[in-house]
Each structure stands twice: as structure tokens, then as C-alpha cells.
Amino acid sequence: MSGSYVEVEERLRSYPRVDGLKKVTGLAKYAADWDFEDLLYGRVIKSSIPHGLVKGVDTSEALKVRGVRAIVTCLDDQTIWNAGERFHRRRVFTDHVRFLGDIIGAVAAESRFDAIKAAGLVKVEYQEYPGVFNVEDAMKPNAPQIWEDGNVRGPLITNYGDIEGDFARADLIVEAHYRTSRVANAQMEPAASLAWWDGDRLTVIAATQSIFGCREGIARDLGLPLEKVRVITQYKGGGFGNKASSMNYDLIAAILAKRTGRPVLVELSREEEFSLVHGRWSTDQHLKAAVTREGRVLGVKLKAYCDVGAYTRHVGKFVEGPEVYYSTTSWSSEVYVVYTNTPPTGHMRAPTGPQSCFAAESLMDEIAHKLRINPVDFRLRNAVIRAHNTLRLTSNGLRDCLQVGAEEFNWYERWREPPEDPSKLNDTVKGVGVAIGAWHSRVGRGEARLSLGQDGSLKLYVGVVDIGTGAKTTMALIASRHLGIPLERIEVTWGDTDLVPYSIGESGSRTTSFTGNAVKEAALKLKRQILVAASRLTGMDEDRLEIRGGRVVSRDGRVSLDLGEVVRKAGAEEFQAFASTEQGLGEDEERLSFAAHFCEVEVDSETGEVKVKDYLAVHESGEIVNLLTAESQVKGGVTMGIGMSLTEGLIISPQDGSPLNGNFMTYRIPNATQVPRIRVKFVEVEDPYGPKSLGEVPIVPVLARIGNAIFNATGVRLRDLPFSREALLRGMGRL
Numbered sequence: 207m208s209g210s211y212v213e214v215e216e217r218l219r220s221y222p223r224v225d226g227l228k229k230v231t232g233l234a235k236y237a238a239d240w241d242f243e244d245l246l247y248g249r250v251i252k253s254s255i256p257h258g259l260v261k262g263v264d265t266s267e268a269l270k271v272r273g274v275r276a277i278v279t280c281l282d283d284q285t286i287w288n289a290g291e292r293f294h295r296r297r298v299f300t301d302h303v304r305f306l307g308d309i310i311g312a313v314a315a316e317s318r319f320d321a322i323k324a325a326g327l328v329k330v331e332y333q334e335y336p337g338v339f340n341v342e343d344a345m346k347p348n349a350p351q352i353w354e355d356g357n358v359r360g361p362l363i364t365n366y367g368d369i370e371g372d373f374a375r376a377d378l379i380v381e382a383h384y385r386t387s388r389v390a391n392a393q394m395e396p397a398a399s400l401a402w403w404d405g406d407r408l409t410v411i412a413a414t415q416s417i418f419g420c421r422e423g424i425a426r427d428l429g430l431p432l433e434k435v436r437v438i439t440q441y442k443g444g445g446f447g448n449k450a451s452s453m454n455y456d457l458i459a460a461i462l463a464k465r466t467g468r469p470v471l472v473e474l475s476r477e478e479e480f481s482l483v484h485g486r487w488s489t490d491q492h493l494k495a496a497v498t499r500e501g502r503v504l505g506v507k508l509k510a511y512c513d514v515g516a517y518t519r520h521v522g523k524f525v526e527g528p529e530v531y532y533s534t535t536s537w538s539s540e541v542y543v544v545y546t547n548t549p550p551t552g553h554m555r556a557p558t559g560p561q562s563c564f565a566a567e568s569l570m571d572e573i574a575h576k577l578r579i580n581p582v583d584f585r586l587r588n589a590v591i592r593a594h595n596t597l598r599l600t601s602n603g604l605r606d607c608l609q610v611g612a613e614e615f616n617w618y619e620r621w622r623e624p625p626e627d628p629s630k631l632n633d634t635v636k637g638v639g640v641a642i643g644a645w646h647s648r649v650g651r652g653e654a655r656l657s658l659g660q661d662g663s664l665k666l667y668v669g670v671v672d673i674g675t676g677a678k679t680t681m682a683l684i685a686s687r688h689l690g691i692p693l694e695r696i697e698v699t700w701g702d703t704d705l706v707p708y709s710i711g712e713s714g715s716r717t718t719s720f721t722g723n724a725v726k727e728a729a730l731k732l733k734r735q736i737l738v739a740a741s742r743l744t745g746m747d748e749d750r751l752e753i754r755g756g757r758v759v760s761r762d763g764r765v766s767l768d769l770g771e772v773v774r775k776a777g778a779e780e781f782q783a784f785a786s787t788e789q790g791l792g793e794d795e796e797r798l799s800f801a802a803h804f805c806e807v808e809v810d811s812e813t814g815e816v817k818v819k820d821y822l823a824v825h826e827s828g829e830i831v832n833l834l835t836a837e838s839q840v841k842g843g844v845t846m847g848i849g850m851s852l853t854e855g856l857i858i859s860p861q862d863g864s865p866l867n868g869n870f871m872t873y874r875i876p877n878a879t880q881v882p883r884i885r886v887k888f889v890e891v892e893d894p895y896g897p898k899s900l901g902e903v904p905i906v907p908v909l910a911r912i913g914n915a916i917f918n919a920t921g922v923r924l925r926d927l928p929f930s931r932e933a934l935l936r937g938m939g940r941l
């Protein structure tokens with residue numbers, strides 16, 4: 207690594223989070239922790255049928271509950287929630303019920319108890335429609351229509367190269383079918399939003415990933431100018447994608463607050479979260495690859511069907527990602543988006559990443575096996591050189607990840623051919639697997655403000671909220687390094703649209719690139735101000751001065767000034783610097799972060815139980831700003847991926863489309879006993895745009911990698927997620 211602004215020793219240090227102490231001592235204030243004398247509690251009124259029209263609402267019994275202060279329903283409020291659905295207009299309170307639990311109204315009451323009770327007493331009269339609860343039924347020509355323009359959108363197309371030519375040229379065509387399940391976000395903090403009005407100005411305490419995205423959405427939906435909306439998020443208890451813009455509960459809090467003239471806190475219960483917070487859609491993917499005898503994949507054809515539920519918030523292509531990390535000369539995919547009368551879906555950590563990688567990387571493993579090529583060699587042969595075979599990558603450490611990982615994992619010693627006959631297996635068998643993955647690393651707009659006070663303290667203002675990524679700490683570290691001021695002397699102000707400049711917020715793995723770049727610019731501007739002032743004070747040339755350890759010092763050691771002293775002697779209250787930056791990629795460029803994951807699994811051939819024993823995740827995300835939080839990101843992503851591989855899957859009722867396991871008792875996110883020690887290694891490659899993304903990429907390769915290791919251990923290829931013991935035992939001829 208060369209030309210970096212950070213010295214190596216310092217860079218490789220790990221920094222605990224600047225807000226860590228507050229979080230672990232319970233001082234951190236989350237949305238539902240705010241309290242007001244006159245606070246009202248809001249609850250949603252949900253449909254009791256999966257599909258139909260609301261014909262009438264009877265609130266008379268509900269209004270008799272003593273503490274009720276307002277009831278609002280689809281009959282008297284038509285507000286559109288623009289961020290709530292990708293292809294159609296969705297109402298906050300719907301009169302066309304599209305899944306069991308769809309929101310048709312809300313109640314505000316003096317206590318949680320009264321609100322829950324009243325919401326349950328609202329009587330709704332429906333005109334019932336038949337429902338469709340799976341892709342197959344929803345695609346039938348005479349299926350009940352969930353949306354006026356039908357249940358299917360698409361195909362969404364990705365195409366490059368001469369696909370038919372590549373298939374004609376191929377020595378071998380390999381195809382397979384893969385399925386991934388519906389997955390819940392399952393973040394620790396359930397949805398909550400608290401709103402109040404001061405005249406015509408709205409304040410929302412939101413549990414959002416992006417205060418500015420949230421403000422923009424609320425302003426648009428409620429027809430308010432931006433400056434009439436203030437969004438505050440001091441702490442956020444995890445956010446895996448679905449709270450990145452205005453949410454319906456933000457709007458509901460605002461609507462109820464308007465009706466009652468009081469602050470209203472709207473909360474969802476844990477069970478409600480499982481149907482109302484948009485989780486990951488399921489996929490049904492058919493892949494076909496054109497391959498040469500030497501193991502070069504020329505082209506891939508993909509056809510996929512996604513069950514997106516009743517509403518989808520996702521804005522991308524639903525199955526995509528792998529077309530950029532192989533060096534194929536062609537790719538062609540057709541993706542169908544299918545609505546069903548089931549819980550809605552949306553962004554979740556690398557929204558298309560793990561499910562798309564699962565299919566592609568499983569298929570690559572199948573091809574390598576057919577050709578008897580070592581899986582690592584096969585991937586080295588096919589790893590991306592140019593994205594879509596045309597775009598230049600700003601940096602590319604994918605091969606390094608594979609090579610460094612193979613070495614560290616001792617891959618070539620540990621890998622052996624899978625057993626020929628799975629039915630002959632006894633006791634416990636072990637196997638290893640590898641998978642690669644990538645995720646986009648965009649660049650774009652960011653802002654930051656810095657001020658240096660007379661006491662030498664530095665204040666950093668950034669629009670981050672920190673959903674668990676360590677963003678506050680990362681931003682402070684970037685300022686600290688470019689200024690030469692110790693982290694402890696930096697106070698970060700975040701999470702309030704009235705106090706901080708714009709940030710994209712924590713979504714799309716963008717904060718470090720977008721906002722971090724602005725922090726760097728602001729720091730460089732402030733540094734220059736300080737050095738100019740110090741030069742004036744000392745009569746020494748600027749370029750002979752530098753800031754080190756929070757003091758201005760000269761290289762010859764004659765000058766050593768406290769930063770506060772520089773401000774005071776310059777006669778200023780404070781020094782201020784503001785930066786607004788917007789990077790853009792060149793037209794022929796693509797920017798990605800990469801990973802190669804290795805693991806060993808142990809399979810009990812009697813019970814089909816799979817244990818992940820050893821896990822190595824090697825990542826290339828450009829420069830690593832904070833090793834500690836970077837490692838945590840990877841461990842978190844791998845843990846989520848292990849869940850999605852082995853235990854997590856929302857089970858949809860075939861009778862009414864509701865989740866049958868919508869709680870933490872039966873929806874099994876992995877616990878400590880199921881997660882092995884995860885070794886994390888970073889390969890650093892210089893990227894002209896600065897540090898690359900890391901938040902989402904760690905979950906991308908996990909599922910395929912576990913599937914590949916199970917195959918290596920048993921000779922059984924599992925193609926449906928989550929991998930079940932039954933399927934494995936069936937594959938071994940035991941069931």
C-alpha cells in the first residue's frame with residue numbers, strides 16, 4: 207500500500223466506538239426511550255384477511271376505550287407512502303388489503319394498553335377476494351389481481367456480450383435450479399417513531415438509517431417544504447436496509463400527532479415486525495452456463511422468479527451481482543417480480559447479493575466438480591478482470607483474496623474430492639468450501655463541518671446515525687488522521703437534520719465513501735486555516751509547520767503551539783470548515799469491493815446436522831479505516847449468512863399467506879453456539895476514490911460457501927435454502 211494518508215502502524219490500530227460506552231451502559235437514547243409528559247401511544251389497525259376491499263369501518267366500540275384520543279383509517283386519510291412500493295402508489299392506510307396484517311388505520315391513546323385494546327376493537331367490513339400465496343398461483347392467467355396492472359412485473363433484463371455465440375462455442379453446458387427463502391430483517395430494535403408538531407413544523411424522532419432520506423420522504427408524502435421537517439435519530443438499534451427512507455410508521459406518527467395536537471409514539475410489536483418490516487424476497491433461479499473444456503465460463507443465462515409479497519420497496523433488479531464478478535464474455539438474465547398476498551419485501555443487507563451469489567457460486571462449484579478442477583483454481587481462472595467484460599475496475603483485489611485466503615486456510619492441503627457415494631457415509635464427515643463475492647462500492651455526495659474552539663477541542667458535524675457499522679467512529683477517525691488531532695479530542699454531533707449537514711446515511715454501504723470523503727475535505731480545509739494562522743503568528747513558513755498530537759509544531763522543533771492558542775491568538779471565536787463533495791466514476795469505470803470466504807463444515811451423517819467449524823473471510827475493501835469495526839462488520843455479515851444458510855426462513859402459510867414463524871422463538875437467527883470463531887483478513891489495495899464499501903459484502907458469499915462445503919463433505923448438492931437436515935439425509939439415501 208503506498209501513497210496512503212495514514213501511516214501503517216496507526217492505521218492498523220483498532221478503535222473502540224466513540225458511542226460504545228453509552229450503548230453498553232444503557233445511556234444511549236433510542237426512539238422509544240424518549241418521553242414526554244403528554245405523550246400518546248400509537249398502534250396500527252391491521253387487516254384480518256389477506257385480500258379484499260375495505261367496505262366499512264366501525265370505530266364505535268374502540269372509541270369507548272377510555273384513553274383513546276384519535277382513530278384514523280383509510281376512509282378518512284388518503285396519504286400516499288411513496289417509498290412504500292416500487293412500481294405502484296401505496297397508501298399509508300390502504301382500502302385494498304393485500305396481505306394479512308396490511309395497515310388500514312391507526313389509534314392514538316394515553317397508554318400502550320389502551321392503544322392495543324382499541325386497535326383490536328375496530329370492526330372492519332370487507333369485500334373478500336381470493337388470495338394467492340405463492341409464485342405459481344400468482345402467475346396463473348386467471349389469478350386474483352393484487353394490483354390493477356397484474357401480479358407480474360418484468361422481465362427485468364441484464365444483457366451483455368454475444369450470449370448465443372458463447373453457447374454455440376461451449377464445450378459443455380451446465381445448468382441447475384436454486385431456491386432461496388424469505389428472510390426477516392430481525393434487527394434488535396423494533397420499529398418506533400415519535401412525532402410532534404410545533405405549528406406547521408414537524409419533528410420526528412425516527413429509528414431511521416438516514417435522517418435526510420427520512421426527512422425527504424416525509425416532506426414529499428405530507429406535502430411539506432423540507433425545512434418544515436426535522437428528523438432526529440440519536441441511536442439506532444440495527445438497521446439492515448429497511449429503514450433507509452421514510453417509513454409508514456413515521457408518517458402514521460405524524461398524522462396521529464396532527465390529529466391530536468400531541469406527541470405520538472408509534473411502535474410495532476416484534477410479531478408485527480415480521481410482517482410489516484420489509485424482509486428479503488425469495489427467489490427461484492434457473493442458471494445455465496456455457497463452459498470451455500479448460501474451465502473458462504463464457505456466458506451465463508439466468509431466469510428467475512421472485513416472490514416479493516404484496517409490496518416491494520426494492521429499486522434494483524432483484525437478482526443481480528454475479529454478472530460483475532466473473533470474467534464471462536456474456537451474460538443474460540430475465541427476472542420476474544411476482545406479487546403475492548404475503549408480507550411485503552424490500553432492501554436487506556446487500557439486497558440481491560446473497561441469493562444471487564448462492565445460485566451462481568453453487569453453479570460454479572458444480573462446474574468445477576464436473577471438470578475436476580480445484581474450486582480455488584477454477585475461481586482464479588474466472589474471476590473478474592473487467593466488469594461486464596468492458597468496464598475498468600478502479601481497483602480489484604479479488605484474486606488476492608483468493609490467493610491470500612487459500613494460503614491462510616491451507617486450502618490445497620485440506621481440500622479433497624467429495625465422496626463418490628453419499629449413502630456409504632458413517633459418523634461425522636468434514637468438508638471444506640470456498641466462494642467469492644462482490645458488492646458495489648459507489649461514490650457520491652457528502653457533506654461535513656468541523657469547528658475548532660478556543661480550548662482546542664474539535665467538533666465534527668456529520669449526518670450519520672450509525673446502524674451498527676461504527677460510522678460515527680469512522681467519521682471521527684478520518685478527521686483525526688487528516689488533522690493530526692487525537693480521536694479523544696473530537697466531539698461528534700450526528701443524527702439531527704437541524705444540526706448537521708447532509709449525509710446519504712447508512713445504506714448501500716455508502717457512508718465511508720460519500721460522507722467520509724467530505725470529512726476528509728473539511729479536515730484538509732481546516733488544517734490549512736490552522737497552518738496559515740500559525741504561520742502568521744510564528745513568522746514561520748506554512749510548509750515548515752505541521753499538526754501532530756493536537757499541536758502545531760515546526761519540523762525543526764522550535765515551534766510548539768496548542769491548537770486552542772492558535773485560535774485565540776488569531777482573535778477568532780472558532781475556526782470553521784465546511785465541505786460538500788461529490789465524486790463520480792468515469793463512464794468506463796466500475797467500483798466493487800471483493801471477498802473470498804473459506805470454511806470447514808462438519809456433517810453428522812446420522813442426523814444431517816451441519817456445524818460450521820472454521821471460517822475465514824478475506825476481504826478487499828480498499829483502505830481499512832478502523833480495523834475493529836471493519837472486523838465486526840464482517841463477523842456480523844457472516845453470522846447473518848450462516849443464519850440464512852442453516853436456520854432462517856420465513857415460513858408462509860399456504861392458507862392465508864401470513865408468516866407461521868414470525869417471532870424469535872420459531873424464526874431462528876443463529877446463536878453463539880452455531881457461530882464458529884470467524885477469522886477476518888483484509889487485503890489492502892489502493893483505490894483512487896478512497897476507502898471502499900464493507901457493510902454489505904460480507905453476507906454475499908456465505909450461503910454458497912456453506913453449500914459448497916456440505917457438498918465437499920458429503921457429495922450431496924443442496925440447492926434450496928435454508929439447507930435442511932431432511933434434504934441432506936434424503937441426498938444421503940437415509941430418508
Ligand code: MOS
Nearest residue numbers: 447554555713714
Ligand atoms: Mo441497505 S440494504 O442499502 O440499508
